[in-house]
Amino acid sequence: MSCEVLVLYFAKSAELADVRSEHISVAQRTTSEQLWEEIVSRHPRLAALRNHVLLAVRQEYIAIGDQLLLLQPGDEVAIIPPISGG
Amino acid sequence: MFAAVDTKHQDLLIQNLENILNKIKQNKTPLINESFQQFLNTKNGYLVSSLVSEFLEFFSLGFTLAVFQPGTGTQVHGPDRGNLAQDLGIVENENTRDGPLLLEVMKRCQNSNSREDGSSDSSLPVLHNLVTELPLLEAKTSLSNEAILRYSRQLVLPELGVKGQLNLSKSSVLIVGCGGLGCPLAQYLAAAGIGRLGLLDYDVVEINNLHRQVLHGENRQGIPKSLSAATALKQLNSGVEYICYNLILTPKIALELIQQYDIIADCSDNVPTRYLVNDACVLTGKPLVSASALRMEGQLTVYNYHGSPCYRCLFPVPPPAETVTNCSDGGVLGVVPGIMGCLQALEVLKIASGLGTSFGQFMLMFDALEGRFRNIRLRPKNQNCAVCGANPTIRVLQDYEAFCGSSASDKCRTLHLLSKEERISAQEYKKILDEQVPHLLVDVRPPVEVDICHLPHSIYITLDKLERKNLDCLNHLNRKLLEGKQITDEEMSFPVYVICKLGNDSQKAVKILQELSGKELGVLLAKDITGGLMAWSNKVDPTFPQY
Known part of the structure; x- marks a missing residue:
């Protein structure tokens, strides 16, 4: 079963993906690692940011790893690199 | 000149002047010493002495300047007040004309002090260049009336x-x-x-x-x-x-x-x-x-x-x-x-x-x-x-x-990707322009920066698009190369100069162009302009904007 989620790209990830948000179709039951890999497969340049971003699902931090996610249609996935300007 | 002066005052003055005259006659110490002369030869020295002259003349005491006029070349009647005011950037109005220009200079100092400081307390904040142990912050047990009003x-x-x-x-x-x-x-x-x-x-x-x-x-x-x-x-x-x-x-x-x-x-x-x-x-x-x-x-x-x-x-x-x-x-x-x-x-x-x-x-x-x-x-x-x-x-x-892997500031770091031979200075590029040597100038900055300022003869291909080997961009560049080669020797590597804001991205772009030369692109000789457009502004064209 797959479902459509909304991926939001912030800061450097928006620049590298060249898009600020998009709907993608992903497996409803997936690990956070698989979700990240799915996003990177669409935007290979994001690979450079692995270990340097927050991944948030439904506005909640998710460690990229084997954590199992149960996604619902319309869920918000956010890619949040830290920004350091001031 | 001595409009309201009494006889006693006049006598005193004459006595003083006689003393001075005697000193001059004895000539024991030079009246005009070297440091005074040097000071007068500077612009500020000239302005200061003019302000003093104007001050004395304002109160009809210009004659007292006679003492140091001989030998110094200073005029007893200094530059006219209008010129002096202009030199000092003072705009005269009814109020300023009521006093000597020195008064306006003093007012400006006072204004700038109050702008700098603002509070009635004239002590400036202390600047620490090292970390010192601070006294403990006093814990107050109650608020003053002043604090109650201020924070009410x-x-x-x-x-x-x-x-x-x-x-x-x-x-x-x-x-x-x-x-x-x-x-x-x-x-x-x-x-x-x-x-x-x-x-x-x-x-x-x-x-x-x-x-x-x-x-x-x-x-x-x-x-x-x-x-x-x-x-x-x-x-x-x-x-x-x-x-x-x-x-x-x-x-x-x-x-x-x-x-x-x-x-x-x-x-x-x-x-x-x-x-x-x-x-x-x-x-x-x-x-x-x-x-x-x-x-x-x-x-x-x-x-x-x-x-x-x-x-x-x-x-x-x-x-x-x-x-x-x-x-x-x-x-x-x-x-x-x-x-x-x-x-x-x-x-x-x-x-x-x-x-x-x-x-x-x-x-x-x-x-x-x-x-x-x-x-x-x-x-x-x-x-x-x-x-x-x-x-x-x-x-x-x-x-x-x-x-x-980066410095503790947000200043742009300077990359060193290219050898000296692969780079030219802004001045050298100016010479290439002046001598009308056929070449291409590629500006690799994002469009938003190109909108701020650019050199008129540049072609625009962002570093990002070069990195991605964007086909439209490569075709565009190839067309320009072909046009250029029609007026030069077709066998020759065509010179391509790359420019950006500060000369970092341009080095990355040269690396990419070198890889593409003779493959995806015609044969070219790529160099970048050291220091980019900011160097162009600093070294060649001061009217070119800085950002």
């Missing part, structure tokens, strides 16, 4: 009240970075009556800071930011103690400095400083109210406070230096750090007054373009964190510049 609008808030206000007055806050975040943060903390504000910045005020760093001003360009900020803050609230640190936060001083404050606010502009401040806060047990802003986005989190994670719990490894964008490269809309700095002030005030924070386990994300705030629930403290975990490996501060 917040005192009546049940959430704050007298207790909260007293808590603020005995709190000290260190602000790391007096820029786009630090300015509004410091302003609200000072206004609210925090006890002591440490203001740290290594930089001086520049004109391109002013769109976001709103405590500084045009008349304080070149002044250390910490001092400039304190000068403005003193005008707002002279009851707060301001400690200015004109220094870079280094691992050597960070612990000693940070342990002297109750709350630390990270308003810095670079990655190494963020890790340094984080580790120092963990090691000293201080809450860290951290905000950042870039382009149209902002982030805010309170780290290391009542069990909340630290910066390293979330970002254990710094991002590769080449993926970090700073404000001078990426740009920032001034109000965005303004908003984040205000939110940061709010959290500092909540912690200092005893209300606690709302962002211990949340990251506030501000999307200025969409006008949306999102609160991302964060992970709890990472038990494996290198600095705040159960078995920390970091027990002393590290070399953060090495750790992050």
Whole structure:
């Protein structure tokens, strides 16, 4: 079963993906690692940011790893690199 | 000349003049010494002596100048007042004509002093170039009538009240970075009556800071930011103690400095400083109210406070230096750090007054373009964190510049990718233009920067598109190469010069063009222009804008 989620790209990830948000179709039951890999497969340049971003699902931090996610249609996935300007 | 003078006065004067005449006759000491003569030969010396002449003439005492007129070449009747006023930039009106020009000069000094200082208390904030031990902040047990009146609008808030206000007055806050975040943060903390504000910045005020760093001003360009900020803050609230640190936060001083404050606010502009401040806060047990802003986005989190994670719990490894964008490269809309700095002030005030924070386990994300705030629930403290975990490996501060592979400033670093032979100077490029040597000039900056300024004969291909080997761009470049080769020897490698703002991206572009030469592109000889368009402005065409 797959479902459509909304991926939001912030800061450097928006620049590298060249898009600020998009709907993608992903497996409803997936690990956070698989979700990240799915996003990177669409935007290979994001690979450079692995270990340097927050991944948030439904506005909640998710460690990229084997954590199992149960996604619902319309869920918000956010890619949040830290920004350091001031 | 002696309109209202009495005889006695005249006699005294004549006696004085006779004494002077006798001295001149005896000629024991030279009347016109060398240093006086040298001084008069300078522009300022000339202006000063003209001001003195004008002063004496204004009161009809010009004749007294006769003493040093011979031999110095100074005129008894100096330059006319109109010219002198113009030289000094004084615009004359009815009021100025009532007095000598010296009076106007003095008024200007007084005005600029009051602008600089503002408060009736004329003592300027003290600038510290090293960390010193501060005396303990005195805990007040009650509010003065003056404080009650000043803070009345917040005192009546049940959430704050007298207790909260007293808590603020005995709190000290260190602000790391007096820029786009630090300015509004410091302003609200000072206004609210925090006890002591440490203001740290290594930089001086520049004109391109002013769109976001709103405590500084045009008349304080070149002044250390910490001092400039304190000068403005003193005008707002002279009851707060301001400690200015004109220094870079280094691992050597960070612990000693940070342990002297109750709350630390990270308003810095670079990655190494963020890790340094984080580790120092963990090691000293201080809450860290951290905000950042870039382009149209902002982030805010309170780290290391009542069990909340630290910066390293979330970002254990710094991002590769080449993926970090700073404000001078990426740009920032001034109000965005303004908003984040205000939110940061709010959290500092909540912690200092005893209300606690709302962002211990949340990251506030501000999307200025969409006008949306999102609160991302964060992970709890990472038990494996290198600095705040159960078995920390970091027990002393590290070399953060090495750790992050970048410098502790937001200044653009200078890349050295190309050899000397692969680069030309702005002046050499000017010569190529003047001699009409056939070539292509490729400007690799983003369109938004090209709109600000560009050289008229450039073709535009962004570095980003070159990196991606964008087909349209390569075709465009090939067409231009073919056109160029029609007027030169077709066998020859056609010269292509690459330019950007500062000469970093242009080096990357040359590397790519070298790879493509003779393959995807016709044979070309690529070089970049050292220092880019800013060097062009500095060395060749001063009318070309700087940004």
